[in-house]
Amino acid sequence: MARVPEAASVPIVARVRARRRETHDTWTLSIEAGEFAFEPGQFNMLYAFGIGEIPVSLSGDPGAPGPLIHTVRAVGSASQAITRLRPGDPIGLRGPFGTAWPVDESTGSDVLVIGGGLGLAPLRPAIYRLLAERDRYGQIAVLYGTRSPADILYRREIERWRRRLDTAVEVTVDHADAGWHGHVGVVTRLIDRAAFDPDHAVALVCGPEIMMRFAANTLQAAAIAPERIYVAMERNMKCAIGQCGHCQFGPTLVCRDGAVMRYDRVRPLLTVREL
Amino acid sequence: MATRQHSILTIDGVAALLDALRRRGYRVIGPTVRDQAIVYDDITSLADLPRGWTDEQGAGRYRLARRDDDAVFGFAVGPHSWKKFLHSPAQRLWRTERSADGVRIIAEPVSAKPLAFVGVRSCELHAIAIQDRVLLEGAYPDQHYRARREAAFLVAVNCTEPGGTCFCASMNTGPKALGGYDLALTEIAAEGERRFAVDVGSAAGSGLLAELPHRAATPGETAAAEAAIAGATGRMGRAMPDADEVPALLRRNLDHPRWEEVADRCLTCGNCTMVCPTCFCTTVEDVASLDGSASEHVQHWDSCFTMDFSYLHGGSVRASPRSRYRQWMTHKLSTWWDQFGTSGCVGCGRCISWCPVGIDITEEVAAIRGSDSAARGREG
Numbered sequence: 001m002a003r004v005p006e007a008a009s010v011p012i013v014a015r016v017r018a019r020r021r022e023t024h025d026t027w028t029l030s031i032e033a034g035e036f037a038f039e040p041g042q043f044n045m046l047y048a049f050g051i052g053e054i055p056v057s058l059s060g061d062p063g064a065p066g067p068l069i070h071t072v073r074a075v076g077s078a079s080q081a082i083t084r085l086r087p088g089d090p091i092g093l094r095g096p097f098g099t100a101w102p103v104d105e106s107t108g109s110d111v112l113v114i115g116g117g118l119g120l121a122p123l124r125p126a127i128y129r130l131l132a133e134r135d136r137y138g139q140i141a142v143l144y145g146t147r148s149p150a151d152i153l154y155r156r157e158i159e160r161w162r163r164r165l166d167t168a169v170e171v172t173v174d175h176a177d178a179g180w181h182g183h184v185g186v187v188t189r190l191i192d193r194a195a196f197d198p199d200h201a202v203a204l205v206c207g208p209e210i211m212m213r214f215a216a217n218t219l220q221a222a223a224i225a226p227e228r229i230y231v232a233m234e235r236n237m238k239c240a241i242g243q244c245g246h247c248q249f250g251p252t253l254v255c256r257d258g259a260v261m262r263y264d265r266v267r268p269l270l271t272v273r274e275l
Numbered sequence: 276m277a278t279r280q281h282s283i284l285t286i287d288g289v290a291a292l293l294d295a296l297r298r299r300g301y302r303v304i305g306p307t308v309r310d311q312a313i314v315y316d317d318i319t320s321l322a323d324l325p326r327g328w329t330d331e332q333g334a335g336r337y338r339l340a341r342r343d344d345d346a347v348f349g350f351a352v353g354p355h356s357w358k359k360f361l362h363s364p365a366q367r368l369w370r371t372e373r374s375a376d377g378v379r380i381i382a383e384p385v386s387a388k389p390l391a392f393v394g395v396r397s398c399e400l401h402a403i404a405i406q407d408r409v410l411l412e413g414a415y416p417d418q419h420y421r422a423r424r425e426a427a428f429l430v431a432v433n434c435t436e437p438g439g440t441c442f443c444a445s446m447n448t449g450p451k452a453l454g455g456y457d458l459a460l461t462e463i464a465a466e467g468e469r470r471f472a473v474d475v476g477s478a479a480g481s482g483l484l485a486e487l488p489h490r491a492a493t494p495g496e497t498a499a500a501e502a503a504i505a506g507a508t509g510r511m512g513r514a515m516p517d518a519d520e521v522p523a524l525l526r527r528n529l530d531h532p533r534w535e536e537v538a539d540r541c542l543t544c545g546n547c548t549m550v551c552p553t554c555f556c557t558t559v560e561d562v563a564s565l566d567g568s569a570s571e572h573v574q575h576w577d578s579c580f581t582m583d584f585s586y587l588h589g590g591s592v593r594a595s596p597r598s599r600y601r602q603w604m605t606h607k608l609s610t611w612w613d614q615f616g617t618s619g620c621v622g623c624g625r626c627i628s629w630c631p632v633g634i635d636i637t638e639e640v641a642a643i644r645g646s647d648s649a650a651r652g653r654e655g
Contacts, residue, residue, distance in 0.1 A: 009415055050562075236584065236586050238558055239559075241414070251614060252613070274595060275592075275598070
């Protein structure tokens, strides 16, 4: 199959290999796109023929060959069409775009991975890489919060990670149900329970903007410097190549300067309403 | 700056210029009167140019008026800019075809018909250079823009009749064209006729000039051309206050009360973004055939004044008019520098003239500057 063209402005035709339901409105697609290299945190533009394109983060293992993994929540016409695709269906795809989580750069550090809701999807490639090269890092904690137990993404995989003795994995929900015996409350409350050396810790944070702001506040209160905190921004996006103007976030273009951004650089922007 | 040796074209020489461009296969586009405005459209002869016309411009005001002479370029700029030809208002990017064999995506081929622009002002040359920066100098150059841009022949015209909303002098973008053109004309009146002092800006310009009836300018003609441009500098209707300081001024005033005041007037109609020669934002639309066997993916100009522009699942990031006006103005004057290393404003004044309620970007800057929190802090 054709490689992604260098210009990246026109999609290739890829093929859906499998589709799995994650929650009531979210599906994970495996997409056969040939040889394809990406860094944790990057995204593709997925194209539903005749309907439209949407940016979707890569959620698979960057170290493993095989299909690309994308987790999509059905919220608009394009995402609904994409989540309805069946194995064998064609799908348009171009990418990868955007910046990466500083996984290799965090060698020797403690790493906190903090996800909220669908925000776990762009973090998963970073988790795969951290765990694949576990010896290179100090403490690793994966802290994940969702609305309810039914909204937990990648549940079986999280359970597998939890069984490891070299990694702390904690899950919390805003609203428990009768079968839930885990944490209840916001994900920021898990930060205090995690073991890390603030002078040598890096935090990778992805979730709703308000969650990232509160997480960053808690991390700073725990003495992690803002330049060691990374967040992934989300904005409307049409082109992914820095030319449509839609993903402006103050002085930045999220498709080009993000989605992963260093917190000290975006902190002043996050406090401005409707930027 | 050393004055180069000018050549002189008469009005017949300008006619010959239009003919020569057409002979070379260019689609010639220039100013012409239509719908009570001077717009840019196809030019086939001298008669299409707005000879003897001028424009009167103010905040929310544009009127054509007869001049008392027969100047060819005796006006400022109208509602059109050259971006309409280089960065097309509607550009198909690809189309898809579905058949028994599967789906094909067919990239839109770049268009080849070369364009010649006659009457490009200095502010507009700067605007084109800014769009070059955005659309060509990033990691993914826009192939459609590039094809048109590289094939274009630019005949600049130095401004001798600035408009009431012009402020290029304060933005350092005019009125004299300093580069980026093939030929530049300066219109002067001498001995009862119109004459055009010509500067050559490229080898292509030099080659074309050689085909036209021309002669060397006299020192008097060269001096008259320089004086006409210098005179324009002093007759601009507006000025951007302290332009070099504006990017930092806006950066520290994102919560200034003035945004609320201007939002009370702003209709969020997006006119300013449509007439702006640098605004580049686009959206895309997929149009499918009725039977679903084919579709096209078309890029359109978009405006940051729409609610859809910042829509993210659940709502718009910039829902209030205040935030949308702020986005537009801070982008033009401040964050454009961060994103592309240049200003997004060239001082052409179109956004002032074509705003239905007469919002004036220079006045808005002055108001914020007048009660700048940092300045107040220093004084207090």
